[in-house]
Amino acid sequence: MANQEAFLEYIKNGYTFKGEHFKLGCAMLNGEVVTGADVMLPLKTLNRHGLIAGATGTGKTKTLQVIAEGLSDASVPVLLMDIKGDLSGIAAAGTSNAKIEERYAKIGGTWAPAAYPVELLSLSHEKGARLRATVSEFGPVLLSKILELNDTQAGLVAMIFKYCDDQQLPLLDLKDFKKVLQYVSDEGKKELEKDYGKISTTSTGTILRKVIELEQQGATVFFGEKSFEVEDLMHIGDDGRGKISIVRVADIQDRPKLFSTFMLSLLAELYATLPEEGDMDKPKLVMFIDEAHLIFQEASDALLQQIETIIKLIRSKGVGIFFCTQNPMDVPASVLGQLGLKVQHALRAFTANDRKAIKQTAENYPLSDFYKTDELLTQIGIGEALVTCLSEKGTPTPLAATMLVSPHSRMDVLTDTEIDQLVAGSKLVKKYNQEIDSESAYEMLTAKLEEAAEKSKEEAPAKKGRQKEEKGLLESIVTSSAARQAGRTAASIITRSLLGALGLGGRSKKKGTSWF
Secondary structure (H helix, E strand, C coil): CHHHHHHHHHHHHHHCCCCCEEEEEEEEECCEEEEEEEEEEEHHHHHHCEEEECCCCCCHHHHHHHHHHHHHHCCCCEEEEECCCCCHHHHCECCCCHHHHHHHHHHCCCCCCCCCCEEEEECCCCCCEECCECHHHHCHHHHHHHHCCCHHHHHHHHHHHHHHHHCCCCCCCHHHHHHHHHHHCCCCHHHHHHHHCCCCHHHHHHHHHHHHHHHHCCHHHCECECCCCHHHHCCECCCCCECEEEEECHHHCCCHHHHHHHHHHHHHHHHHHCCCCCCCCCCCEEEEECCCHHHHHHCCHHHHHHHHHHHHHHHHHCEEEEEEECCHHHCCHHHHCCCCEEEECCCCCCCHHHHHHHHHHHCCCCCCCCCCHHHHCCCCCCCEEEEECECCCCCECCCEEEEECCCCECCCCCCHHHHHHHHHCCHHHHHHCCCECCCCHHHHHHHHHHHHHHHHHHHHHHHHHHHHHHHHHHHHHHHCHHHHHHHHHHHHHHHHHHHHHCCCCCCCCCCCCCCC
């Protein structure tokens, strides 16, 4: 009993906050819920990023849903990357059942169904508002990193962007960029080299192949107009709750380069657009990236470095980023060290590598007199997790094995009819889903080349006439007797000169001398 009282004091001291907060669950000791040991999340430090990890089927997605609901209720907009296609149900009210009633009998409080304000977004042809960015907005640095170019090739890309800016050639989509690449390596090469420096045809060929590879992953649908404005991710609903934007990317989970391209573009745009905020009472936006290992597995070193840099800096803009993955080791150590909130569901120890990973995971959590962390990681049940976050003072809270609250929204996907209704009522769909093909670099350069070809065609007859006149004059000169004589004289002089140079002076020689 004394041990339980000490534990209750341990949790209350660590998870009592003055500012806005919401309940994540209730702490457990020896497998049993301790009444009153509520585990809260402070809104003030949720821009310090977070991790939701655990084996398949342990409840990661439901935890993501719970935190998203808590943020929305606190008027914080949320962005969800729905890679598995199982998050759309947050737009519909949930249904009570015996398991939910049993859970709330243990953790305290009441459960009520609730639907949340949701906006569906898409990177492809999925239903929802289309997310796009122009190549110019993406910029030469990010484009070079996505294409995995070396320094020389990246310098050429920067030169091309500069040339297009100077010549007022808009780079809107990949078609524009490819056209400029072809132009600068052929017809326009002399023009560029005159003002911008030497251009390697080998480098332009390599860049072109990399762009085609990106196109094959579906990037054509991402680059173009109309560009998505990040302010549209930060709407508050009419009822005061934060809008939950769900990016439906289930159809591109096998195309990690496209997903990484979008992620970097979005993070860079948020960082560039939002003002510095310093310490805020709550975040301006929180982003959740489900199945985060898909980003990191295929990412180059340059891309990882860019992600790490933006994660370090973007929290000062009031933006929090949460990674959801099966194993915390899927997240690079440099990124893992930036994550303030950790919600660790159960891990499975089937192999020696699994046991090693569990031991490493346990070392990432605060030490506790009440838990053997490495053992507990394999014993906690579905809907339970080890939790630690940052307090309002920025220090880690005590480790708490927690029975989590249940989502108030539907723990299943929307039907096709429900999705159609949601899309039909969307203002963003009306704003972004119209196809726009403005005049840009492709059309301008094509017109320029066609004009040059037409001019060359018109000049061809006159040039041919001049060539004919010149040829006739040349023939008359060559066939004249004077010309023939001059030719023979010139030939004689040349021959003598050559023989003299060789020491073979000429035909007349001094008497008695011989060549042999």
